[in-house]
Amino acid sequence: MPSTTYPAIKHYWFGKAYTDLKIVIKDSHQRNVDTASDYWSKITDSNWFLKIFYGTTAASVVVGGTFVWLIIVPIHASIVGVIALAIMASFLVLDAAERIYLLIKGWTTICRSCGERIALPEFQCPKCMIWHSQLRPSSYGVWTHRCKCGHQLSCSFIGPRHQLKARCPHDHAIIDADIEVRSTTSVIALVGPPNSGKTCFQVAAFKGLRDSLAKANGFSFAFSNRDSEAFIEDELKTIICSGSTRKTVEYRPSAVSAVLEKPGHGKHQVLLFDAAGEVYQASDRLHQHNQFKHLTGTVLLLDPFSLNDIRHRHMHRLKAAGLDHRVATTEIIDILDRFLFSLQRHFGVPSDRVIASPLAIAVTKLDLLDLGKELPVTVNQDLTQHELQASSQRIRDKLIDWGAMGFVAQVERRFSNVAYFAIAPLKSSDGSSRAELNTVGVSSVLNWILIADKPKLF
Ligand SMILES: Nc1nc2c(ncn2[C@@H]2O[C@H](COP(=O)(O)OP(=O)(O)OP(=O)(O)O)[C@@H](O)[C@H]2O)c(=O)[nH]1
Ligand SMILES: [Mg+2]
Ligand SMILES: [Zn+2]
Ligand SMILES: [Zn+2]
Secondary structure: OOOOOOOEEOOHHHOHHHHHHHHHHHHHHHHHHHHHHHHHHOOOOOOHHHHHHHHHHHHHHHHHHHHHHHHHHHHHHHHHHHHHHHHHHHHHHHHHHHHHHHHHHOOOOEOOOOOOEOOOOEEEOOOOOOEEOOOOOEOOEOOEEEEOOOOEEEOOOOOHHHHOOEEOOOOOOEEOHHHHOOEEEEEEEEEOOOOOOHHHHHHHHHHHHHHHHHHHOOOEEEEOOHHHHHHHHHHHHHHHHHOOOOOOOOOOOOOEEEEEEEOOOEEEEEEEEEOOHHHHOOOOOOOOOHHHHOOOEEEEEEOHHHOHHHHHHHHHHHHHOOOHHHOOOOOHHHHHHHHHHHHHHHHOOOOOOOEOOOEEEEEOOOOHHHHHHOOOOOOOOOOOHHHHHHHHHHHHHHHHHOOOHHHHHHHHHHEOOEEEEEOOOEEOOOOOOOOEEOOHHHHHHHHHHHHHHOOOOO
8 A cells, every 4th residue: 555655635524634633623623621720710719609600610611611622522532434435436446347357358557568467557647747557546545636736636547547647566567548548468479599580580470460460360460669660660660671680689679559449349469579599598587578478468479490301401592592691500499498487486486287268380481492391381371261271280390300399299288379470471482682572371360369368359
């Protein structure tokens, strides 16, 4: 609960009403004493008749006054108590209603910067700029809280609270409450070693979502914030200019996020977390990646050129084409094992637990050296359940052919909802600086992973 330095003023019936009650009690008692002493002081200079009169009057003021005082004070206190109780009941009901409403709607807020779940953001008073950490129905107010500067702030989901400037209580990253607090959320992690194609997947995923997937399902598309939009626009320009994405250097970059909206359906946010692949090369680098506690899906990027079999067969051609620096070198089984170990070590996922959240294995870069002839890429973003199963089985079998038996076995041992995809988001088979993004396969991954967690979304 807020400390004594909390920047709002307590509701009258929880704060000032008690001070007023104390003053009334003290004041009426003092009046009794003053009136009785007044009569008593007159006794000395009076005859015996007046002495008896003033004496009994003083005594009756003390007795009668105290008697009335004893009746009035509890009545006053109970009126204050009953009103306070009624107000307390209304704020508890409103607060509970808000929580139930959030549960029914399935709205969750995950900070795109620190990955933590936000139960209640901090909101800023637009007048004095001070932050309020408990802007919810409480003893500070049922519908509004009054900031110490005098400004009234809406404190419930019914009012315009979401229009206030908001921030994450964990790391103070600014959030857009209108979008982030009032939407369902998909939290998807892109996992894979350096150079495995995560960033390329991310750029193609947002392009595909914006240009086709959202529209095909009747949703409008918008980036949730300027940073996400700028990042994707910059990467798209880089791909056009240089034929490649840029290396991700940050170990804990913010998620790139977009919001899908449809009348009668509300808002749905998609957060993709893409860190530098180096974080998956050691088991101690994921400890502050709080998003792993709230994942609704994982995409594991599998660069086939990191598999020993393909590597040995094609390395000389890759080198000849100057493409050897564009492929991953860490074995995918090592990445998976370290990832699972990190989940166990940092997020308490037991080593024998079967993970239920969907895992997409995206075998990527299939445009390179015509690898697509061995494993054709997915060309339809809306696969039927039957088509998906057949294609997933075919890709799984091809991975086993390519010597990834241990990897497939580990995936199937630890994950209960797995699908395999064959993609080539970036088409630049000659290694030149010309490249084009192919979003179809990536969109099929996104389509599956979004509805695997929220079947009613599309
Ligand atoms: N030809 C081709 N190249 C790709 C494809 N996907 C990624 N690449 C290239 O592979 C290299 C690595 O891709 P990124 O997406 O940056 O890899 P990453 O996993 O984000 O790597 P880090 O940022 O180091 O973790 C880049 O040179 C990309 O251009 C693809 O589908 N086809
Ligand atoms: Mg990257
Ligand atoms: Zn945060
Ligand atoms: Zn203020």
